Amino acid sequence: MKIDDCLLLKYVEHQLDETTMVAIERALEEDKVLRDKVQALKTAQLPYDAAFAVQHLPSVPEHLHHRIEQLVQVTQGEPRSSSLLPFGRVSMAVCFSLAFTMGILITTLADHWLNKSDNSENLTTISWLEERDAKVLVDAMIQYQALYTRATVANVHQRLVDTTSVVDTFNRQSGHLLRIPDLSQYGYKFRRVQELAYKGKTILQMVYLPEKGLPLALCVTAITGSAQPATIYHSSVLNSVLWVKNGLGYMLMGVESDTTLKALGKAIELADEIT
Amino acid sequence: MNHIVSDNLSHELPHLWRFALRLSRSSSVAEELVQKTAVRALERRHQFIPNSTLRSWLYSIMHSIWKNELRAEAVRQQRTFNTSDIDDIGLEPCAGEGQQLFREVIHHVNQLPEAQRTALLLVCIEGYSYREAADIMDVAIGTVMSRIARARITIGDAFLDLELSPTRDRTEKVSPL
Numbered sequence: 001m002k003i004d005d006c007l008l009l010k011y012v013e014h015q016l017d018e019t020t021m022v023a024i025e026r027a028l029e030e031d032k033v034l035r036d037k038v039q040a041l042k043t044a045q046l047p048y049d050a051a052f053a054v055q056h057l058p059s060v061p062e063h064l065h066h067r068i069e070q071l072v073q074v075t076q077g078e079p080r081s082s083s084l085l086p087f088g089r090v091s092m093a094v095c096f097s098l099a100f101t102m103g104i105l106i107t108t109l110a111d112h113w114l115n116k117s118d119n120s121e122n123l124t125t126i127s128w129l130e131e132r133d134a135k136v137l138v139d140a141m142i143q144y145q146a147l148y149t150r151a152t153v154a155n156v157h158q159r160l161v162d163t164t165s166v167v168d169t170f171n172r173q174s175g176h177l178l179r180i181p182d183l184s185q186y187g188y189k190f191r192r193v194q195e196l197a198y199k200g201k202t203i204l205q206m207v208y209l210p211e212k213g214l215p216l217a218l219c220v221t222a223i224t225g226s227a228q229p230a231t232i233y234h235s236s237v238l239n240s241v242l243w244v245k246n247g248l249g250y251m252l253m254g255v256e257s258d259t260t261l262k263a264l265g266k267a268i269e270l271a272d273e274i275t
Numbered sequence: 276m277n278h279i280v281s282d283n284l285s286h287e288l289p290h291l292w293r294f295a296l297r298l299s300r301s302s303s304v305a306e307e308l309v310q311k312t313a314v315r316a317l318e319r320r321h322q323f324i325p326n327s328t329l330r331s332w333l334y335s336i337m338h339s340i341w342k343n344e345l346r347a348e349a350v351r352q353q354r355t356f357n358t359s360d361i362d363d364i365g366l367e368p369c370a371g372e373g374q375q376l377f378r379e380v381i382h383h384v385n386q387l388p389e390a391q392r393t394a395l396l397l398v399c400i401e402g403y404s405y406r407e408a409a410d411i412m413d414v415a416i417g418t419v420m421s422r423i424a425r426a427r428i429t430i431g432d433a434f435l436d437l438e439l440s441p442t443r444d445r446t447e448k449v450s451p452l
Contacts, residue, residue: 005428009427010420039431040431042431043431043432046376048399051381052297052380052400054377057293057296058296061302061306067310069285072281072317
């Protein structure tokens with residue numbers, strides 16, 4: 001019988017049958033190395049739980065507690081069907097956060113922004129974001145979106161036929177003629193488009209990868225209302241620019257500066273198309 | 276639909292936080308670990324089996340994220356191990372007479388290789404069975420037992436050298452039976 005550390009552990013913990021116990025005791029009489037191991041195992045029967053129970057650890061940070069609460073609230077507030085989440089090769093965390101982010105933002109955009117904005121080009125906040133609940137949700141979702149990594153997007157390789165299919169479906173259902181803007185001349189390579197859904201609203205999410213740094217996301221949904229100029233929204237981790245044109249609401253999100261985002265937004269209106 | 280995960284996640288947060296701290300030994304990494312675990316758990320909440328243990332399920336998610344996503348990056352950035360901010364062992368005031376022993380226990384557990392330390396944390400501190408710990412760590416039960424055995428032999432040897440064991444009996448080393 002080969003006596004290894006596991007067997008000695010079981011021996012010390014009296015987990016062996018009588019025959020094996022006797023065999024081990026016989027081996028211990030002849031082998032000092034085994035005896036030393038058994039002695040160490042017995043000595044190590046220490047009050048681990050009691051020791052660690054009184055170890056002083058930092059408390060849960062308040063902001064972490066708050067973030068988790070917000071995440072749970074958002075989850076409880078959205079439709080429960082997992083089929084609504086477009087999990088694919090992109091990180092599920094990314095899809096999760098983006099699905100909710102886009103749904104909430106676009107819904108809020110449709111419900112509030114279109115009716116209340118004063119259309120100023122220079123606003124740093126927009127009126128609907130002053131509404132506490134909406135702002136809390138937007139800020140929370142942007143926090144989660146900070147999990148979106150470059151490596152995740154870099155591994156996405158969507159076939160052109162699939163890209164075309166997603167866009168065509170959106171256009172067929174919405175009656176629009178959306179195309180994927182080509183931003184490669186600005187250093188952003190298109191990686192994938194996917195359809196998200198929130199409370200019956202279809203949202204197309206297009207993801208671009210710059211040469212360096214974090215991905216950029218453009219989300220589009222069909223909304224009613226007149227054209228609205230670009231409006232910036234700031235958060236501590238992510239910026240976004242929102243506008244409405246030809247019955248489509250656009251939201252461009254990234255870590256880029258306001259100036260860059262606005263320039264990119266303008267470029268998107270003028271860009272060549274991939275599909 | 277399964278709402279157990281979202282309904283109980285906040286309640287589990289202190290446990291997740293402690294486990295994250297002990298896995299990563301860094302407050303900043305632990306924050307990231309908890310947040311990613313929460314997101315992943317909510318994404319997969321429909322996969323949770325209602326009659327199973329939520330905390331074990333969350334721990335297995337956290338351990339997987341730590342092992343596969345955060346550990347290498349944390350080490351590369353020296354955000355853990357060399358810069359641990361929880362290994363300066365402080366004990367709560369109620370530790371009383373056992374302070375010296377408790378301090379040594381924590382110190383020697385923290386000196387273990389990570390795989391052994393994690394197995395020991397799950398079994399000896401969190402109270403999981405070998406089978407449950409194996410499921411959380413996604414390894415065979417024999418692997419967990421082997422890691423626990425090696426961890427205990429290392430700690431036992433250290434305590435024998437210290438002569439600090441509560442059951443110290445140096446003569447047993449010569450004549451164990």
